[in-house]
Structures are given as structure tokens and as C-alpha cells.
Amino acid sequence: MATSGEPVLEVSGLVKHYPLTRGVLFKKQIGAVRAVDGVDFTLGRGETLGIVGESGCGKSTVAKLLCNLERPTAGSIRFKGEDISRLSGRALKAVRRNIQMVFQDPYTSLNPRMTVGDIVGEPYEIHPEAAPKGDRRRRVRELLDVVGLDPDFVNRYPHQFSGGQRQRIGIA
Template identity: 55%
Template structure:
């Protein structure tokens, strides 16, 4: 799945000011031990993340399971307060705000959770689930107006308003996720954080939900932070892609640039794992295999966090170059045309 031919990437200047800007975001979970449960360490789930989301943009956030993607999304929303760092929405700082201060801002930033079976209350009918944010924030007054708004939202996501008296258990997985999307749209947000919204669904149903999200983005002028591990889905829906490894962003680029000219060894390995539809090309290409286990986020390697699994580090670098990888933490820097990566010796290497 590829983008239309006229979908030209925009430069940072053409995009304007970001609607959501994240700088140095850190979320550590304490490790306690002993009789007094003292802190003896920390799990560095998110360890200094920088991201920008522009109006009308879909920013894909990808990486292996456990790399910190979902925690990043929750920390941005202040559902899990950040340890440190800055999250600014339309210029307003969100980190450090309490529940009361965050409440009016939640109208503008909503989340769609990964598991539609767990994110919807089994005790409430669908009507009450979608109406709940309208009642909490008081954006619609009167029973008739609330009913009209709920029916409008249900139609918007492709469901039958006559079924809103049913409970979530009476719907399929894809329908439940549509209900979750309708609930997130109830307050007319500007930004949606989509936390792996199709990973729990059958492949045959994923396409319908993705197409719905694309249609809603254009119709409602939304911006998405699209968290996923399925690279084919990310390539289809995203304008830019950020690649995450062990709590850090290692590469950011426009979608086509990243998929056609990946420069970070980790990104290259991820893309080489995507099967090609052409059997001849699939047999002819040489895969980049990541060896070893993901290091513990409680005790990450010094210097470059990826060096313990990096084929370039193991096979292509001199001893002096390897020493730099061990001693110096590479900075996420612009290597040209807005293509950012965090590797001392990165070079483009087409893998598809």
C-alpha cells in the first residue's frame, strides 16, 4: 500500500508550527526492593523523546513491542505523568498539570486504545458509553440534543444508530473499535492518539478501520499520533514516521523517504523483515537479521543503545569507530532534508 503519486512531502516550513511538540520526554518506573521498599533502580520506559506533530498530519510511531511507544502516548496525554520533559499543545505546557487543569484540555486531545474488548465498559450500553464524555464536559445540553449527537457519531463511524441500546459484548471487534473512535470524537478533538488501533483486529477488518480513520482525518481536520508495529499499515496512513528503540527515537523522516532510504541500522532491519509480494525479489534480497535480545530498559547499554544488536557495529566498523559507539550516545540530528537519525555512522541502504 503506497500513497498517491501527488502526495508530496512538505518541509518543516510548509507545515507551519506544530500543534503538539514533545521535548526530552522521560518516563521512568521505579524499581523497589528490601523490607522498606526503597528505590533501587528505574525502568527507563521513555528516555528522552523528541517529537513534533503538525496540523492535519499523521505521525506514525513504530518499533518493537516493549520499546515504549504506548507509554509515550500515555505520557503525552498525562494519563501517566512524565518523570521530566516538556509536552506543549498549541503552545501550552501539559506536563505537571493536575487532573482538574487537564480536564478542559482533554476535549482537544483524545485517545483510542489498543484493545476494544477492554476499553469499553461491559456494564454500559453503547449509547451511554458515547454520551458519557458529552455529559462530563457539558458540551451538549438536553436529552434530545445528546441523543441526536450520539446518533450522529454512530453514523459517522459506520454503525447503525438503532443498535446503541446494545452492550459491547454484542458487537464484533471491529465494531467495538468503531465505538471507541466515536467516543473519542464526541468532544470534537484536534488531536487523536491512536494506540495500535487495529493490532487486536483480524486482517480482513483492519482495512475498514484504517480507511475510516483516513476519511475522518480529512473530514474533521484531525491530527493523528498513530502508534503501531505493523509497518505496512504505517506506510499506508502516515505522512511522517518516527522509529523508536528502547525508549528513544532513532530516526524520523517523511514516509516515502524513510521506507525508500532508511539510514539507521535498526530501521533498515525492521524494513527488511517486511515480506515482498514479488517472490523473485523476495528470494533475491538479503535480509538484515537482528541478533540477540532487547537489552533491559532498567540497564541499557552505554553509548548507542542499539550497538549490542547492530550488524554494522559487529561487522563493518573499525575498533576506533566501535569505541565511539560504546562511549558516546548519538544525538538525534538532522542529516539533511528533515531526515533525522541517531547513529554515528548512518548511511542510506534501500532494503525493499
């Protein structure tokens, strides 16, 4: 696989073991599920990587580790040169602006009670520095336009879109 320029993501020796415990009050570790056991890969800008394997081989666990939803038992995850696998607090929040899950089934990942404008605008509540309050409505409309949706759709609900349009809401 040809890497174009600087690697965006460098994963090295990634390991995730989940402890297996016995007992209720006095939990004793009796082993570990070796969910991920030594994964290495490099991804350049504009590249796409598919992970294929039998059920339970650790694909989703790798994705969770990359998004920092799980902590690795060992190994490193470098995003543009910085190891992000053990960040916390403010530093973790800052890298989260650059990493995003796009769910396979957008119908279950979009809140049916929220308008598309509120869904796309919600991350600005968590990362207010990304856009000043008075500018958010305009930014949301701009994002809808970028993903090929009519900006006038801001007041529609997820069920009023096609499957492909819902995918694009997730990307926005």
C-alpha cells in the same frame, strides 16, 4: 516529514524513569528503569506518527505520557503551544477533551453490559459543559452517524457489532 501549518504536538526531551526500590517498610531506591529517555518529535495537523521498536523500549509509556496518565520525569509535551505535561485539576480536565486513546482491541475496552448509546454518551457525564443534558441523546446519535454507524443502533450492545464497527464506536 512535511508539517502542515501549526504543530499540534511538540514533544521535547521527554524522559520517564520508574524508581526501583528494595525493602517493604523502609523503601530504598536502588535504581531506576529508564522507560523513556529523551524523546523528541513534532506532529502537525492531519499527520500520523507510528512508533516502532522492540518490546519494552518505551512505546506504551510515551503514549501514556501524551495522554497524561503518567507524569514525565523531565521534558515537555506541548499541545497547540501549551505545555500540558504538568497540568492538574480543572486545566487538565479541559485538555482531556482533546486527547483520546483509540484502543486496538475495542472488544475489551467497551463495557459489554452497556448499550452503545450509554457508552458514547458517558463522556458527557464527565464533561457536562460539552452538551446540555436534554441534548445528549441527539448528540450521541449524531456521533454514531459521523463514524458511519446507523444512529438507530444506540440500544445495541457491543457484542452485536462487527470488529470494524466496534472500532468506530471507540472513535465516536
